[in-house]
Amino acid sequence: MRETIKAVLAARPGVADWLLVELRKSGSEIYLIGDQTDISRAVESLNYTLLVYVDSETSGQQSRGEARVTLHPTMSEEEVARAVDRAIFAASRSRNPWYGLPEGAPPLVALPPGGFEGRSPASWAAELRDAILDAADPSKGLAERPGAMKGALASAPRLNSLELFLTKRETRILSSRGVDVGFSSHEGYIEYVVEAEGEAGEVELFDDLRFSEPDFDRIGGEIEGALALVGERAHALPLPALAGLPLILGGKEAASVLAWFFDNADAGRMWLGSSPFALGASVHGDSARAGEYDPIELAAEAILRGHPASAPFDEEGVPLARHPLVQGGELRGLAGSSRYSSYLKLPVVGGYRLFSVGAGSLGLEAMRARPHLEVARFSDFNVDPDSGDFGGEIRLGWHFDGKRRVPISGGSVTGSLFENRGRLRMSSEIGLAGSMLGPRNILLPAVSITGAATGG
Amino acid sequence: MIVCPHSTFIEGVGPLLDGLVEGLGRYNDFVSVLAADDSGLSFRAARGETGVADSRWVQRGLVVRAQRGGKVAEAAVNLPEGPGSEALVARVARMLDELFVAGAKVHPPLPDEPARLEARGNVAIDPFETDPEMALGRLASFRDALLSAPDIVSAEAKADFVKVSRAYRSRSRALVQTFVWDQAYLFGVTRREDRAKVSYRSVSGLRGLESLDELEAQAPALASELAELLGAGRVEPGEYEVILSPAMAGTLAHEAFGHGVETDMFVKGRARARDYIGKAVASPMVTMYDGASGVEQTGSFLFDDEGNLGRRTTVIKDGILVSGFSDALSALALGIEATGNGRREAYDHKAYARMTNTYFAPGQSTLDEMIASTRAGWLLDRLNSGMEDPKNWGIQLIALVGREIRDGRFTGRIASPVMCSGYVPDVLRSITMLSRDFELGGSGACGKGHKEFVKVSEGGPYVKTRMRLG
Numbered sequence: 001m002r003e004t005i006k007a008v009l010a011a012r013p014g015v016a017d018w019l020l021v022e023l024r025k026s027g028s029e030i031y032l033i034g035d036q037t038d039i040s041r042a043v044e045s046l047n048y049t050l051l052v053y054v055d056s057e058t059s060g061q062q063s064r065g066e067a068r069v070t071l072h073p074t075m076s077e078e079e080v081a082r083a084v085d086r087a088i089f090a091a092s093r094s095r096n097p098w099y100g101l102p103e104g105a106p107p108l109v110a111l112p113p114g115g116f117e118g119r120s121p122a123s124w125a126a127e128l129r130d131a132i133l134d135a136a137d138p139s140k141g142l143a144e145r146p147g148a149m150k151g152a153l154a155s156a157p158r159l160n161s162l163e164l165f166l167t168k169r170e171t172r173i174l175s176s177r178g179v180d181v182g183f184s185s186h187e188g189y190i191e192y193v194v195e196a197e198g199e200a201g202e203v204e205l206f207d208d209l210r211f212s213e214p215d216f217d218r219i220g221g222e223i224e225g226a227l228a229l230v231g232e233r234a235h236a237l238p239l240p241a242l243a244g245l246p247l248i249l250g251g252k253e254a255a256s257v258l259a260w261f262f263d264n265a266d267a268g269r270m271w272l273g274s275s276p277f278a279l280g281a282s283v284h285g286d287s288a289r290a291g292e293y294d295p296i297e298l299a300a301e302a303i304l305r306g307h308p309a310s311a312p313f314d315e316e317g318v319p320l321a322r323h324p325l326v327q328g329g330e331l332r333g334l335a336g337s338s339r340y341s342s343y344l345k346l347p348v349v350g351g352y353r354l355f356s357v358g359a360g361s362l363g364l365e366a367m368r369a370r371p372h373l374e375v376a377r378f379s380d381f382n383v384d385p386d387s388g389d390f391g392g393e394i395r396l397g398w399h400f401d402g403k404r405r406v407p408i409s410g411g412s413v414t415g416s417l418f419e420n421r422g423r424l425r426m427s428s429e430i431g432l433a434g435s436m437l438g439p440r441n442i443l444l445p446a447v448s449i450t451g452a453a454t455g456g
Numbered sequence: 457m458i459v460c461p462h463s464t465f466i467e468g469v470g471p472l473l474d475g476l477v478e479g480l481g482r483y484n485d486f487v488s489v490l491a492a493d494d495s496g497l498s499f500r501a502a503r504g505e506t507g508v509a510d511s512r513w514v515q516r517g518l519v520v521r522a523q524r525g526g527k528v529a530e531a532a533v534n535l536p537e538g539p540g541s542e543a544l545v546a547r548v549a550r551m552l553d554e555l556f557v558a559g560a561k562v563h564p565p566l567p568d569e570p571a572r573l574e575a576r577g578n579v580a581i582d583p584f585e586t587d588p589e590m591a592l593g594r595l596a597s598f599r600d601a602l603l604s605a606p607d608i609v610s611a612e613a614k615a616d617f618v619k620v621s622r623a624y625r626s627r628s629r630a631l632v633q634t635f636v637w638d639q640a641y642l643f644g645v646t647r648r649e650d651r652a653k654v655s656y657r658s659v660s661g662l663r664g665l666e667s668l669d670e671l672e673a674q675a676p677a678l679a680s681e682l683a684e685l686l687g688a689g690r691v692e693p694g695e696y697e698v699i700l701s702p703a704m705a706g707t708l709a710h711e712a713f714g715h716g717v718e719t720d721m722f723v724k725g726r727a728r729a730r731d732y733i734g735k736a737v738a739s740p741m742v743t744m745y746d747g748a749s750g751v752e753q754t755g756s757f758l759f760d761d762e763g764n765l766g767r768r769t770t771v772i773k774d775g776i777l778v779s780g781f782s783d784a785l786s787a788l789a790l791g792i793e794a795t796g797n798g799r800r801e802a803y804d805h806k807a808y809a810r811m812t813n814t815y816f817a818p819g820q821s822t823l824d825e826m827i828a829s830t831r832a833g834w835l836l837d838r839l840n841s842g843m844e845d846p847k848n849w850g851i852q853l854i855a856l857v858g859r860e861i862r863d864g865r866f867t868g869r870i871a872s873p874v875m876c877s878g879y880v881p882d883v884l885r886s887i888t889m890l891s892r893d894f895e896l897g898g899s900g901a902c903g904k905g906h907k908e909f910v911k912v913s914e915g916g917p918y919v920k921t922r923m924r925l926g
Contacts, residue, residue: 031806033561033724039785040555041530043804044547045517068509072516074465074536090497090508093589097504122554161724191905193726195847204726204847206905241693272503273610274645276652285650343504379852380843384873386610386645386654391926393843393852393877410850412875412926414690418650450693450875450926 017053019175027167028121054091065094099342104178107312108321114212116186121166135220157196157227165189179317187308194226198234205230212308232407233396239411241451248374250441253381255434262355265325267336288422295329297358309353318350357438360426371402388417410452419446457578462634463621465493473625475541486523486566488626492803496618501595517803526562529555532804570628575758577635579664583617605679609647615640624763633758638667639899646682653685658899688872693926697833702895706914707842712880715844717780718809727846737777738884743817744772753913754898755812762798783809816916819890828864835859849880878923891918
């Protein structure tokens, strides 16, 4: 198929450049209800994404159009040719400022073996399932407690359901500019629901985890942590009406707030006018005062150990490495595709999916020392990349009034990163969450809190 | 109107599907195959650029479902195995053999009622046969109109057209369908100093490029709204009377008793609604439906991804919870009929019980009457997102535009964004008015949890109720 596509392209002189991404996937999926397999699935697929570039000149001004087309391995040569011709025609109808594609280059970093190599995804999936069920076994924790009762076992937090995916991904990237690179990785994903009995009935929490290594301690630890949290939700009180308290976030929610800085340090968003940042200016805003915030140190990362989005090349075949973007709170560089980097006359460093943020100044215990609201799980925590508005309905959190730390549920928080970026505090503890290696917790001082009504 | 032809792949795939059903049928009690060949175009005009790409919904492949000794497994492939079906049968048989593991659930026998049906949709202006320059030129003009307004720093106009072409085979069923759905957006970002706000307009349906006329008509209102939003504040946290626009109300229906009555959630014990069938869950004036038939929007189809025919399900009738909607496996587990709601993100994804077109039935009021009846509240519009909590009946909706109402009149005050939350039965029981309007919108996608996105639509009338805002 690859050769067919290349032959079709070679016969079409109107194509100024092309870029072909081949992705072969082989995966195994297990769907559990309780501890029983409800259904199992296997997936084997191969897909090709082709970009064709067509140049034109109007009044001495050179322009370039591109079109993307998906090619399937079951396509005949005639179908491929037709699809490519349609893409060429479509590309000829876009006349954007000209830019060049990156030349082929060797990798700057090596993707380390994840540990799933050598056995089939189905075999590993079965082992992962068993490990997760072991971590979720409600009798495990109780057995270690003296005087554990059978009744306690029946009402102990438990796994409601689990979806487990393990996929081997083989990527190859080729281009008319000499790019020909390939790499292989495994992507693991679990989505799970845990539940517990409370005074007002059963409650649940939903979570998910992406991983690239058979790190049973990490995966089991996530499940055990979720079971502990749902046990807290079972006894949580409705969030009271509160005002003037800072908000502490952790895990993926903290990562999604810090991702706002990463997402806006992007050449594409800068070119399109969406990014509020400027090179050389503070990402904390002009009014931020030294000492009132933790200056962000942010870098785009090719590889974060254990994260399945780790890759030695971006989608254009640009070799990736660690690339600092924000230093001392100041925007020093932009990541992004060759197109937008070229438009902004910046060096092409590639498009990144992962990032790191340096540790902040406060330990979590210090963050928690003053009255605050801390939220561990939302229904759906939302950070708008353009407006900087964030918020969500609370499923589990804690209110600390200076004396007591009480689990709470219901109600919501909202805020704006424009109002918080100049007073943002980050924890000194770091860890992997979302697409980030960075502070495990952040503190946002300017939020609006809506209490939960009683009832229900 | 132009009738949509089936894709070449779907036209020719029948013998391969028959070969798979027959060949794998020798080893399994039940075999079905879904073939999908969805093509699509995405036209886009953003600041300083235009472009054409395949839609993200493009796919071509097969998924085989097999039942053996009650256990159910699926194998999804898109790789060619040469002419004929023998090699593919052998490959899929190998994949399935590895999946029928000890200890897996024994399901009741999958039904296979006879049916042979074919459906083809139609469009006025075929996006796949029209010069892309036409769509790009129009989208660029919409974009430029937005960017010419003060303080709008970024604007994007986008239109997607997807031709869904699917075939389903089992021993007793042969189904084929092809239709086009569309969605188009105008999106703008406005920014002044340390304030930025966003808003949009969207259209959707089962149409071709003619949909751009509807989008164009909405551009001036979006520019005005973005200008207003720079002055937007926040709602003081508390409980208010709210009037939800049809899009917001549809999402309330979707999140409250859409996800909450997907019957695979019943099987997992994740939906409290299971215990409320036949009981009052909403104001007596509330009736709510979900269905792939009866309306023409992006959640419409002839048959679902498990070969069951789409229909309309009455979820709530006069405030009483009547029924959930089902995929095939949860219907089997619960001993109920499958309602044609078994849907997959793509051929290589699992089928779940999913919504299609979900909406409240209209009422008797006018919007003006609803506003006039509001003492202290907000009109909420421009849905940003929603999230369900079927076990604990919480709900989260985010509106990008809130307009304050005091003593029956708009005060001119605007808020953005507005976080709406509440306890689902309280919100639905507090509904006091529904307008005569009826609008459906299908420009978004619905996930199950945080994945498994499928096209749906939602809507209905304006709805007046009470919610917590912040």
